Amino acid sequence: MQIIDSHCHLDRVDLSAFGGNIESMLAHAEELSVVGFLCVCIDLEHFEAVLNLAKNHRQIYASVGVHPCELEGQDPSVAELLTLADDDKIIAIGETGLDYFHVEENAAEWQRQRFKRHIRASNQSGKPMIIHTRCAKADTLQIMQAEEACSGVMHCFSEDWETAKAALDLGFYISFSGIITFKNAENLRAVAKKIPAERLLVETDSPYLAPVPYRGKPNSPAYTYFVAEKLAQIRGESINKIASITTANFKKLFSI
Numbered sequence: 670m671q672i673i674d675s676h677c678h679l680d681r682v683d684l685s686a687f688g689g690n691i692e693s694m695l696a697h698a699e700e701l702s703v704v705g706f707l708c709v710c711i712d713l714e715h716f717e718a719v720l721n722l723a724k725n726h727r728q729i730y731a732s733v734g735v736h737p738c739e740l741e742g743q744d745p746s747v748a749e750l751l752t753l754a755d756d757d758k759i760i761a762i763g764e765t766g767l768d769y770f771h772v773e774e775n776a777a778e779w780q781r782q783r784f785k786r787h788i789r790a791s792n793q794s795g796k797p798m799i800i801h802t803r804c805a806k807a808d809t810l811q812i813m814q815a816e817e818a819c820s821g822v823m824h825c826f827s828e829d830w831e832t833a834k835a836a837l838d839l840g841f842y843i844s845f846s847g848i849i850t851f852k853n854a855e856n857l858r859a860v861a862k863k864i865p866a867e868r869l870l871v872e873t874d875s876p877y878l879a880p881v882p883y884r885g886k887p888n889s890p891a892y893t894y895f896v897a898e899k900l901a902q903i904r905g906e907s908i909n910k911i912a913s914i915t916t917a918n919f920k921k922l923f924s925i
Contacts, residue, residue: 670912673705673919674698674893675844676764676799676824676872679729680708680718683876683887694889695726701894702912704728705919709764709799709824711736713743716753723758730923732761732799734787737768737780744783750790760923762791763799764824767812770804777805781812788816797821797922800841806832813839822922825874830860837868842922844870847880847892850899858903870922871896871915 679691687693698704706729710719716733723731733753735745745753754762765787767780791798798821802809806828812818813836822842826833833843843864848854873880873896875888880895894908901911919925 670702670909671705671916672701672703672871672893672897672912673707673916674703674873674875674890675707675822675870675915675919676709676846677706677875677890678709678711678877679706679722679875679890680715681876682889686887686889691722691726694891695728697889698891698893701891703891703893705916706730706890707732707761707799707919707923709761710734711764712739713745713753720756720758730760730925731758732763733759734761734763734765734799735783736764737766737783737801738771744779745786747786747789747793750787751794754790754794754796759796760925761797761799761821762787762794763821764801765798766801767805767809768801768803769808774805774808781808784809784812785816788813788818791821792817792819795819799824801825802828810835813841820922822870824872825878826860827854827857828860829856830863833860833864837865842868842870842918844872845896845900846872846874847878847884847888847896849903850881850895851884852881861900861903866914867918869900869911869915870918871900871911
């Protein structure tokens with residue numbers, strides 16, 4: 670069995686539990702069958718560190734982008750994103766999107782413009798997008814449709830079925846995190862049950878959002894196992910099947 674963590678921030682994981690050694694962290698993940706990782710960039714100031722992790726480890730891939738909540742630092746143009754994405758280890762653009770939880774909608778025009786630039790970079794590079802949306806589902810979908818976003822994933826999905834269906838209709842994948850293990854996530858579990866198998870991905874978003882039984886503690890890429898396990902339970906499948914499906918989907922989406 671092989672599981673891929675389709676969204677994690679390895680450059681931000683606290684390695685103290687692993688003797689300060691990323692190799693130990695990766696070995697721990699492999700013990701739980703997690704053997705591939707997409708280390709997602711959220712600002713350009715740390716892009717080099719993210720890229721170096723990917724270049725130094727065959728099982729790690731990386732993205733390039735600036736998170737919608739990043740207020741400081743470089744705000745890249747389409748051309749700058751395309752230049753940075755021109756590396757075989759960079760397999761995605763993002764994470765990008767809209768977040769009105771931290772920034773009010775009427776003050777977030779800069780977020781919308783940033784999102785559009787990332788979509789254009791994705792379309793021009795042919796590399797899929799990683800989309801973050803929080804309290805902004807209508808605007809997120811409207812911009813995706815208007816900009817003719819070609820491919821990508823709605824990461825750490827926590828919205829309703831209507832939002833999922835609209836993203837699926839655009840050709841996007843849906844990735845579930847440890848949130849589906851939370852006690853109050855019944856509605857999300859109902860959505861997870863309905864997503865077509867060929868569009869499913871799993872992730873940790875580590876070091877954030879640790880799944881049950883580790884909720885409230887630092888998250889680790891190894892815990893993708895528990896996300897896959899819960900998804901299997903929700904859908905009435907074996908974890909082996911969910912692992913096989915989501916790994917194949919990851920490779921197809923990101924052309925691995």
